[in-house]
Amino acid sequence: MLNIGILGCGRIGQVHASSVSHVDGARVAAVADAFPAAASALAEKTGARVMSTDEIIASPDIDAVVIGTPTDTHFDLIDKSAKVGKAIFCEKPVDMSADRIRQLITIVEATGVPFLTGFNRRFDPGFATMRARIAAGEVGDVELVTILSRDPSPPPVSYIKSSGGLFRDMMIHDFDMARFLLGEEVVQVYATGSALVDPAIGEAGDVDTAVAVLTTASGRICQISNSRRATYGYDQRAEVHGSLGLIKANNVPENNVEIASGNGFRSAPAQHFFLERYAGAYVAEMIHFVECAASGMAPSPGIRDGLAAQMIADAAAMSLETGVPVRLG
Amino acid sequence: MLNIGILGCGRIGQVHASSVSHVDGARVAAVADAFPAAASALAEKTGARVMSTDEIIASPDIDAVVIGTPTDTHFDLIDKSAKVGKAIFCEKPVDMSADRIRQLITIVEATGVPFLTGFNRRFDPGFATMRARIAAGEVGDVELVTILSRDPSPPPVSYIKSSGGLFRDMMIHDFDMARFLLGEEVVQVYATGSALVDPAIGEAGDVDTAVAVLTTASGRICQISNSRRATYGYDQRAEVHGSLGLIKANNVPENNVEIASGNGFRSAPAQHFFLERYAGAYVAEMIHFVECAASGMAPSPGIRDGLAAQMIADAAAMSLETGVPVRLG
Amino acid sequence: MLNIGILGCGRIGQVHASSVSHVDGARVAAVADAFPAAASALAEKTGARVMSTDEIIASPDIDAVVIGTPTDTHFDLIDKSAKVGKAIFCEKPVDMSADRIRQLITIVEATGVPFLTGFNRRFDPGFATMRARIAAGEVGDVELVTILSRDPSPPPVSYIKSSGGLFRDMMIHDFDMARFLLGEEVVQVYATGSALVDPAIGEAGDVDTAVAVLTTASGRICQISNSRRATYGYDQRAEVHGSLGLIKANNVPENNVEIASGNGFRSAPAQHFFLERYAGAYVAEMIHFVECAASGMAPSPGIRDGLAAQMIADAAAMSLETGVPVRLG
Amino acid sequence: MLNIGILGCGRIGQVHASSVSHVDGARVAAVADAFPAAASALAEKTGARVMSTDEIIASPDIDAVVIGTPTDTHFDLIDKSAKVGKAIFCEKPVDMSADRIRQLITIVEATGVPFLTGFNRRFDPGFATMRARIAAGEVGDVELVTILSRDPSPPPVSYIKSSGGLFRDMMIHDFDMARFLLGEEVVQVYATGSALVDPAIGEAGDVDTAVAVLTTASGRICQISNSRRATYGYDQRAEVHGSLGLIKANNVPENNVEIASGNGFRSAPAQHFFLERYAGAYVAEMIHFVECAASGMAPSPGIRDGLAAQMIADAAAMSLETGVPVRLG
Structure with a gap:
């Protein structure tokens, strides 16, 4: 025990x-x-x-x-x-x-x-399945990755001020996901963003709507977009294009009901936020941690994954500030 | 020419x-x-x-x-x-x-x-693909077929009166589809129905909401449902369960746009009625007819298919009247 | 406590x-x-x-x-x-x-x-949402209900023999669901079936593929189909057509991943069986039971719901035997 | 006439x-x-x-x-x-x-x-519906646009050489779509790309996998990705996030059939290429042109739209070459 x-x-x-x-x-x-x-x-x-x-x-x-x-x-x-x-x-x-x-x-x-960095999304059944199938060669060589994350609503501006900014606070999850799905280290980052959701976020020196373009040494490309606003639930999607095809993880709806009328077909919003969407991921993450802690095996993601994502976030923040792409390493 | x-x-x-x-x-x-x-x-x-x-x-x-x-x-x-x-x-x-x-x-x-009976739905890309895949053995032995047809709104009661009744006027298409998908002749029909859409249809001696259960000699079963009302477009679906799996034809939406808000995800209604939904089917049907007329080849569906569907419709009408299943042939 | x-x-x-x-x-x-x-x-x-x-x-x-x-x-x-x-x-x-x-x-x-009959499906988020929306009038007057249940594979023939037959053992869930969704008592049942999945089931005197047609006093109709076989997961669906539109509960996929290649788009099978599909339903059912047990409130479904479903199952079994519709009550 | x-x-x-x-x-x-x-x-x-x-x-x-x-x-x-x-x-x-x-x-x-520039995609039922709903305010203020275009396979290298490069030959359609959906002029472009599909394309001085990030004066952002390869049909999608929600146009499948087995659910590839996907768009485009030619009304997109897209394409090509974002105008 x-x-x-x-x-x-x-x-x-x-x-x-x-x-x-x-x-x-x-x-x-x-x-x-x-x-x-x-x-x-x-x-x-x-x-x-x-x-x-x-x-x-x-x-x-x-x-x-x-x-x-x-x-x-x-x-x-x-x-x-x-x-x-x-x-x-x-x-x-x-x-x-x-x-x-x-x-x-x-x-x-x-x-x-044993050290596990809490990038819970790697344990989501959807993203974990994607990664396993990519590793199994089902989409061939990875060429282009698109990751989208949108929170249902922005946190308080007081939180924003001490958060390190959107790239370090929110998009850092996507930077880890990019590394998880790209299968190759990121060598350059271009990022840009705006405060469109709440001007107070802009006044606090941060952005609430942002994109980044990551590139690897062999020319693989990853696009990321983030927003602090999504009216239809917590939007968490990724798609990977490879030489043999496409794999993607869609959102998980609140329920499986569809209703139809003259206005068309209506289905449920995406699960509201991370507690619902990643409930299964948190359990899978803990199972992995316990297994590693018990056996002495090194968990994945480990502490070096925490560093790698942080370095991409730092580069993205610098890119936003300077307006030009920033090289890593 | x-x-x-x-x-x-x-x-x-x-x-x-x-x-x-x-x-x-x-x-x-x-x-x-x-x-x-x-x-x-x-x-x-x-x-x-x-x-x-x-x-x-x-x-x-x-x-x-x-x-x-x-x-x-x-x-x-x-x-x-x-x-x-x-x-x-x-x-x-x-x-x-x-x-x-x-x-x-x-x-x-x-x-x-050469004689072609105008059961246009057999030429719909969806239903034709289903039949071809069933014939290719992709779902194994057919066990259970479900067919659903709903018109957007009822015809005038004057039309209803001279239509021969829902089973001969509307469900006859589904009886032909049942034969197309079952791969075996129908030997018994049970049918029931109600006038729920418009009481005037009931007063005219017809039903506007009806179901039928068809069975074949080897025990395959087909369920059909019809309604003279569908608020969300022309509903035309079929699914076939076989020993190896399921194949189904879904509706065709008016367009491929989805809109999301706090109320969830909304997509377009089904194409409005038969002119839109079966536009491609009518062209494919004519191509087949011209090919047969030019070559002398026998078209399919031919005149015997017209008779077979009519006989099922007659049996269904009798089942509705008598309240018990009716055997064919 | x-x-x-x-x-x-x-x-x-x-x-x-x-x-x-x-x-x-x-x-x-x-x-x-x-x-x-x-x-x-x-x-x-x-x-x-x-x-x-x-x-x-x-x-x-x-x-x-x-x-x-x-x-x-x-x-x-x-x-x-x-x-x-x-x-x-x-x-x-x-x-x-x-x-x-x-x-x-x-x-x-x-x-x-307080007495709760364990019809767990009423507590499934999909079916519970359907019922709530029907009760709220979102689809208008109910006209036609379609319920489909397919198990991934048949139980042992030894189980079949003491099960009371498919209508009492398996379709009884759907009879309860029919009452839950129809909003009116069932007055007549027609049922038919075949042993297509396993001849041994037929030799044991039961069927493994079956349909039923239920009707209510006002003419509402419910179609049910059951099979002991589904290669693509546990198939559990319902749709309700009303005067204002359609509401349906789809299956829940094992995960939200889609993969695309020259063969088209492929998504996950339905959740494998009742333990996965109804995990949430069992919790919601227990929450309701505890709430009722603590407060003295009468649970729903209660013991009279257990009787009503059993009576429909008995009538369906008799209809299969006699070949004609059977009236209830 | x-x-x-x-x-x-x-x-x-x-x-x-x-x-x-x-x-x-x-x-x-x-x-x-x-x-x-x-x-x-x-x-x-x-x-x-x-x-x-x-x-x-x-x-x-x-x-x-x-x-x-x-x-x-x-x-x-x-x-x-x-x-x-x-x-x-x-x-x-x-x-x-x-x-x-x-x-x-x-x-x-x-x-x-009257002068019409042949940006056919504006007339696609999906994209035209998106634009109309955005114009009607259904998603609120536009914040982030994502456009994806992937051809089924690359053209001959001989064509590539005289094409002006991917940004002027292929992504130009997406630059026009970006203007169509953003509702505000583009002021800056960052673009990057690789030759991952065919090294001969790289040797010819072009890329076959590319992304661009466009920004407007008020801070709206548009992401575009292009590839000369898609094994699952012609991939043509767009999504627009606004203050009130999301609107997106999905691909159009070759047919509406779904087949299920132990491997899950499989549906058809996207329509193969532009002749199939944009058949309806070409007709709608001609209807608009004839209407304008007959009435003297100015068509939209006009010649200035042709210039605007070309200028963005030139800026994207320069960004790829220089490695930094390029400002327009």
């Missing part, structure tokens, strides 16, 4: 705790949060003990930690957890600074602890 | 004349109609001559006739045309009486003229 | 126990099974105690029972549980004999205990 | 001649081609006379010309036709040089003749 400590009992910590209940061979043993009430509520639901983060990290009874605390605490928690040999599941982004992620890579790799 | 005489210049005669313009090796040479204005209008559009039906049948320059006149004139026109060796394309139903169709079979087969 | 006793720890008992874990305010307190190992396994997974069925029924600490034992034990368990005031969730069929269900109705209604 | 002269009887000239046969009030009166056999064949099919291009332009009996000759002859034919007052339908591109198009604008606008 793998004993897991949940660090951070906010929304994402609760999601991961719930996922653990679907995984054989693992249990939530302890939970910690800066707000005692949050920790108590999750403890009651899971049957875990409330402890401080330091106690959890120090406890020899805890095998693994799930880090769902604010980004600026990640460095310290990863550093400490790795040094005592805990398997680590860290929410993205690992850190806002690529340099600091590089420091963490040194630490994590020196200790050899 | 095959010279075709159009007998009857109403809506369906115009459709067939227009189809001829898409067929290489054939032209509309003459047109006839009880209403001189109807004949003149079609003559102007096609460059054909206006003649009487008798003149067309008598003319040695006319190779084939397309009969689109009222049903009660079919017998006489077929009889005369066959006896002078014209290839015959006759709109369904061949005749309201199965006995009279049997007489016509004797005449037509004695003369050996 | 509602304490639930699970009677019968086979596949369906396990499903219901798992559902309870998703319901706030309820827990699996005790489990019973004729096979001690089955009971122990479920006890370990849920944290419940192993008890005998008699102990569970006698225990004042147990508020509600979920009956997932063989059908021939239902009568006795319902009788005893009702008499001690337990809320009852009974898997369908309540009993194979309509007369015995009538006896149970008397008992259950005398005691006033 | 509008008398039309067809200049150039190749594939596209034949398409336009066939379209005229579907338009009331117009006929093909004369045809011209450098190859006498091509002219004769089209003359026979349409009943038109064979003439030289000079004779057609000089003839007072010809009201309008359709120019489907090689691009380098367009300038001279437009110049001469405009000066004698003929209505002009010119295939895209009007000319390879933006400067020369500017000269033609002066000439055409001085004469006031």
